[in-house]
Amino acid sequence: MKKTCASLLLFSLGWQPVQGQTRSTNAEPQNASDTALLCPTSPVQFSSKQLMSPGEVKVEADSTEILSQRVAHFRGNVGITSDAAIIQADEAQVKNNGRQLEASGNVQYQDAQLQVNSDEVLLDSVSETLNMSNTNYQLNGSNGRGTAQEIDLTSSDGLILSDVSFTTCPIQSRDWMIKASEISIERGSLWGQAKNTRFYVGDVPVFYLPYFAFPVSDQRQTGLLFPEISSSSNTGIDIEQPFYWNMAPNYDMTLSPRLMTDRGVQLKTQFRHLSEQGYSMVDVEYLPSDQDTTNEDDRYFYRITHDGYLNENWTVGLDLNGLSDDNYFVDLGSEYYNRADTHLARTVGLNYYTPDMLLDIHLRDFETIGVQSGSYRTLPEARLRISKPFARYFELSLDSEIAYFDNTDESAPTAMRFHVAPTLALPYQRNWGELTAEATLLNTYYRQSNIEDTELSSEVNRTLGQGRLYGTLYFERDGGWLSDTGTTTLEPKVQYLYTSYEDQSDIGIYDTTVLLTDMESIFRGREFIGLDRINDNNQITIGATSRILDDAHREQFALSLGQIFYLGNNQVESPTQNRDRSALAAELDWRITDRWYFHSDVQIITQTNEVERSSHSLEYRRDAESLVQVSHRYVRELSGETIDQVGLSASWPINQNWHWVGRTYRDLERNRSIESYFGLQYESCCWAIQLVAQRQLSNRFADDGQQSTDEYDSGFGLQFIFKGLGSSKSSRRMLEDGMFGYRQPYNLN
Template sequence: MQIKQHYFLPFAVVFSSMSLADEQCLVPVPSIDKQALAAKGEIVVKANSVSMIQDQLADFSGNVEIASQKAQIKAQNARIDKNTRKLTASGDIQFQDRQMQVQSEDLLLDLDSNKMEMNSTGYRMLQFQGRGAAQKIQLNQTQGIALQDVSFSTCPEDMEDWKIVASEIELKPNELWGTVKHARFYIKDVPVFYLPYFSFPVTTQRQSGLLLPKINSSDTFGLSYQQPIYWNIAPNYDATITPRVMTDRGFQLKNEFRYLTEQHTGAVHLEFMAKDTDTPDNDSRYFYRLTHQGEITENWFINAEWNQLSDDNYIVDLGSDFYNRADTHLFKTVSLAYDSHNLDINASFRDFEVIGDHPSTYRALPEIKLDYDIWQGEYLNLDVHSELALFDNREGGLPKAARLHIAPKLSLPWYTPWAEFLAETSILHTSYRQKNTEDTNLDKNVSRTLGQVRLYGTMAFERDTQWFGKNLTQTLEPKAQYLYTSYKNQDNIGLYDTTRLLNDFDGLFRGQEFTGLDRISDKNQITLGVTTRLIDDAGREHLKFSLGQIFYLSDNRVLESERQNSNRSALATELDWNITSRWTASLDAQVSSQNERVERSSVSLEYRFDNNNLIQVGHRYVRDLSGVEISQAGVTASWSIAENWQWVGRYYRDLDLNRSTESYTGFQYDSCCWSLQIVWERHLTNRFDALGNQSLDEYDSGIGLKFAFKGMGQGSSQRSLLNDGLYGYQQPYVIGH
C-alpha cells in the first residue's frame, strides 16, 4: 500500500573532505533507486499493511519503505501521528542517502521542525572510506548533523587497526569545518592520544591547517622534522609554511606562496636559516625560487624562472625539492613571447647561478629570436630565422659579444602516407661585435656567411610476418640525408653558448654538431639509417630497431669538431624490445668506426611480474667524459614480499673505481586504512670545499619515515614508494614510443 504526505525529510551533511579510499577496500553498498524517491516536498510510504485510526494515526508494518526526494528509510514498523506531527519507526531500521548509510534501533522525525533522531546506530560513509558507531545521531535541516558518543575509522569492520572515539561530532550546513569534542585516538584497543577539541574540513575546498609531517635522518643534518602548515588565503592564493628542525644544524623555515589569476599563475619559494650550527661561523643560509607563466594578450606571453642560493653546498647539506646533488647550474630566465600564424618572437634574459668550481657561464642579456614565414605554398616555403644576443660574463676580463644571426631558408617538402622528401637551401649569416679581445686571437668585428643545402628522404615498407607464433606487421623504414655546409675559419670567434652535441640515432640527422651558433662545422656528408618495427593488429609496438651512420665526403676543417681523421661517424644503434608481456629490453649505443670500440652505451633489461613486482638491471658507459671513463652498473627492483608489504631497492656501482655510487632500499606497509614507509639510502655527497672542488669520496646516509592514516587527509598506494623514492626508475620500453 502507498500513501503520499507532503512533508519534508532532512538528510545528512556531506563528509566530503576525507580522501578517497582504494576501491578494493570499500564494501559495495546498493545505490538509491532514484525511481523509488518521492517528488520534492513529499514523503512516500510503502508497507505490507497499514492501519488508519480516525485519520489521525497511520500504522505501517511489514517491509516499510519511507522515501523523500533524496533518501530512503526501511523499517519493520512505522507510525505517522498527525496530532503530534511526528513520524516514528522501529525494527531493523536502515537509513540511506547519497552520502551515508545508517543502521538504527529506532527513529523519530519531527515533521514541523524537520529534526530526525536515531539511537544505537552504526554508520558508513558512501563517497569516501569511513565508518563507525554512534549512540545517537541527530539530523536537522538548519542545524546539520550531530553524532554523540561516536567512533570513526577508515578501517574495515573486521580489521579496525585504528579509530577515533569522541563524545560529539558536529557538522553544520554551509560550514567549512566540523568539530570534534573530547577525542581519543586508539591504535587497536589502546588509547594513545587525547584532544579536548579539534576541527576538520568537511568540504573538498582547500582549508587552512596542518599537513602531514615529514621525518627523516641523515649524516649531514641529523634528525629532521618538518611540519607543513597550509594557509588558504583566498580561492586563488595560498601558502604553505614549513618549520623544520634539524638536530645537527638548527632551525630552518620554508615557505611556498602560490597565486592564480585569470591569465597568470606562479609561485614564490623561500627557504631561510638564520644560523647553521654546523658551519664554523654559524652562517645564515637561504634559497629562493620564483616562477611565473602568463598570457598578456591573445598573442603575447610571459614566462619567468629565477633561482638563487646562498652557497654551493646548500643543496648537498639541506636538500631541495627542485634540484639534486648533480646539478651545476641554477636557471635565471625571463622571457616575453609573441605567437601568431606566421610570426614567432621570443625575447629572453638568460642567466645562471653556477654551483661549485665550474667555468663561468655566459649570460644572454637579452636574447631575441624571430621566426617569420614569408610565404607558405603547397610545395614551396620561404621563411627567415634570426637571432640577436648580447653575451656577458661575471668575470670582467673575459670576452663579451653582441651577435646577430639571420638565416633565410627555402624549402621544398613532399609528403605521402608512405614517403617523405625535403629539400632545403639556407644562407647562414652571423655578425659579431666582440669586446675584451686583448691577449686573445679573437677579432673585434667578425662577419661569417655560410651556405647550406640539405636533402632528406625516408620511405616506409610493410609486410606480414610471424614472430614467436604471433601474426605481426614488420616495417622497413630506410632514410637518407645529404648535407652540405660551406667552410669559413671561425677561430676568431669566442665560444659563448656553444658546446658539442652527442650523436645518438636521431642526432645523426640533426645536421648540427654544436649547440648555439658560435661554431657551425663545414659539412659534406651523407647520413644513412634504417628502422624496423614489429607491430600487432592493435597497433602495439613489440620491437623497434634503428641503425645509422654518417659518411664524410670531405675532411672537416673546424677544429672544435669531434670528427677528426675519420671518414665515418660512430655507428649509432637503438633497440626497444617488448620480448614478452613480462620481459622488456632497451639498448642505446655508439660504436667507433675507427677502432670498433663502444664509445657510449646504455642498456637495461626488465622483468615485470605485474604492476607492483619488477626487477630492472642496467649498465651505462661513456669512454671519455671530460677525460674520465664512466662505467656503472645497477639494479632497481620492486616486489610484494607479503600481503600489504612492498619492498623497493636501487643499487648502482662504479665498476672502474670498484665502489657503490648509490644505494636505496625501502619497505612499505599499505592497508585499507593506514600506510607506513621506511626508507634507507646512501650516496656520494658531492660536497664542495672552500675552493669549489667537489669531493668524490664522502658518503651520506639517512633514514626516512612516513606514516599516514587513510581518510585523514592522505591516501597511499603500493607504487608510490617506487615512483617517489626511485626517482631514476624508467621503463626500458614504452609501447608506441
C-alpha cells in the first residue's frame, strides 16, 4: 500500500508547474519586516525541511484500518507528507490500490507556494484530478489570500477556481478585494483567465470586468502596463497608458499613448532588440498639433542607441538624439534628459582593445538647445594609446590623436589636429610608498581654415617638452586622534612638474576648457582639459591625506589638503596667471557616528582668503528611508554669475503607515526658491495612496533662443496603489522620486 499511495501522492502533491502558476497571480512578496510593521498578522512561511526525501511518503494517524489490501482508512490527526507537500485531516481514505485519496474534516493542504484549508480533498491518479471544496487559501511568503467554493486541478484543463476572491489585506481589515465567478489557468499556459470580476473597496463594488487575462509567469508577455497619472501647469491632467508588445524572444516594443488635457495626445514608442552581437534601442515620441503652442506645432523627440560586439577586441557604439524645438524637455519632460541640458549627443564610435593598446574612432556631433555659442563637432576623431614595459624598469607609452573640428556656425574657424605624445616612465612602487619619474614629448600639428579676420595661422606645429617627478609615502600608527582604537594614516605626496613654453595664440579653441582646482586635478599638471592650450609649468605641488580607520578597516575620517606653488609666471593665458600659488584645495569626509555624515570640498584663494568654490553637506541617516540632508554650494564665478545655493532634502516616516519626503533648494544670491518638492503617503499592508506637489523653475526658451530664469512650473499628482496588483512596497518609489538629485556625495569604505 505504501508504494501505490506514494505514486498517487507524488502526482497530486508534486505538480509543480501548475502550483507555480497559482503563485504567480500574486505580486512579489513584501519584505517580512515591512509586513510585520504594517500588518497585524505575518505571512505564512513554509520550510522544505518538513518534507520527505524524493520518492518517499509518510502517513501518520491515530488509527489505521486496511481492508483486503485495496482500501485503507486513517482516522484522527491524519498527516500525509511527501517530498512536495503536506496534507493534514481528521480522516482520510485510500482506495483502488492507492489510486484514489479522500480526506475530510478540517483538511489543510500546504506546499512551498500556498496553504489551503478545505472541507474535503479528492485525488484520483487515474483521471489525474484534484478537487477541494469550500476552501480558504493563503499564498506563502506574502499576504495574498482568498476563498474559493471549489478548486479543481486536472491534467487536461489545468487549474480552475470557482466563486473565488483575492486580497492582500488582513482578515480583520478588508480594505479591498477582487471577486470572480471563475479563474482558470490552463496547464502550460502563460496566461490566466478571470470571468465576471468585481473589484471591491470595503464592501462596495467599484469596478466590473466581464473578462480579462493576466500573466501567470515571469516571462515577458504582451499586455497593458500600469498607467501613469499626474498633473502640471505645463500639461494639464496627464494620463499615460503603456502597452507592452512581446514581438519575439529577443525584441519587443512598448507603445504609450499619453493624453494631456492642455496639449493633446502624444504617442511614445520604444523598440528594443537584443542579439549576440549587441543591444539596440529606438525611442520615438510624437505630439501632433500641440494645442498649447501659438501655431499648434508638431513636436517630436527621438533617440537611437546601439552597443555592439564585433569580436573579443572590437566593439561599436551609436548614440543619436534629436528634438523638434528648444522647449521640448521643459514642456513634455524626458526619461533621458532634463531641462538644464544644453546639448544632445550624436555619436558613432568604433573601439579596439587589447591589454597593451586602446583605439577608438568616433564621429561626434551635437544638437544645441537654446542660443549657445558655436559648438565644435569632431568628424572624425581617432585616439590611440599604447603602453608597454621597456627594458627592465621602464614603461613606454604613446598617446596619439587625429581629429577634424567643424562648427555649427559656418563663419567659425575649422581645423585638423594631429597630436602625438610618447612618454618614458620609471615607476617604483612598494607598500610603503611610490616614486615615479616621467619624460614626455608633446607634438601637435594644426591645419586651420576659415580664419580670415582672425589671428590664427593656417598651419601650426607646436612641440613641448615635459618632465614630472612624483612621490608619496604611507605612514600608519595604531589609534585614532582622540582614541586608542583603530588606525591613523598619513600620506604626504609631492610633485615637481616642468613644461616648456611656446606661444599658442595662433591656435583656435576647439575642445579645451579649464579644469577645476580640486585634489584630483592639482596633481594632473594641467590647467586645461583638451589640447588647444597646454600651459607652461615650473611648479611644485604639495599635498597630504590623513585617514582614520576603525578596527574593521572602515574609513571613518579622511582629510586631504593640496596646493600648487608656481616657481615662475605662466606665459600661456591661464586662470592662475600672475599668482604665485593655486587655490588651496581641501576635502573632508567624516563619518561622525553610524548615523551622522559630513562632507566638505573647498577651494580657497590664499592670497585674498576668498572662497573660490565650495560644497558642504551634513546628513543624518537613521535607516534606508529615514534621512535628512542639508547642503550648500558656492561658486564665485560661473559664466559671469555667482552661485550661492542651499538645499534641504528629507525623508521620514511619521508612523508605521504615514511617510513624507521633500526637498527644497534656494538661491541665496537672488533670494528666491529654485525648486520645491513634497510627497505624502499613507500605506497599509494592502493599499497605499500618494500625494505629490512640486514647483520649480521652468527654464523656458523665448522665440529668440534666450532662456527665462523667472518662470515657474508647478505640478500635482495623486496615485492609488493596491498591493498585489502592482508593487508590493510603494514608499521606496516615492522616496526615490522625492529625493531625485539626492546623492551621498562621498564614499567611505
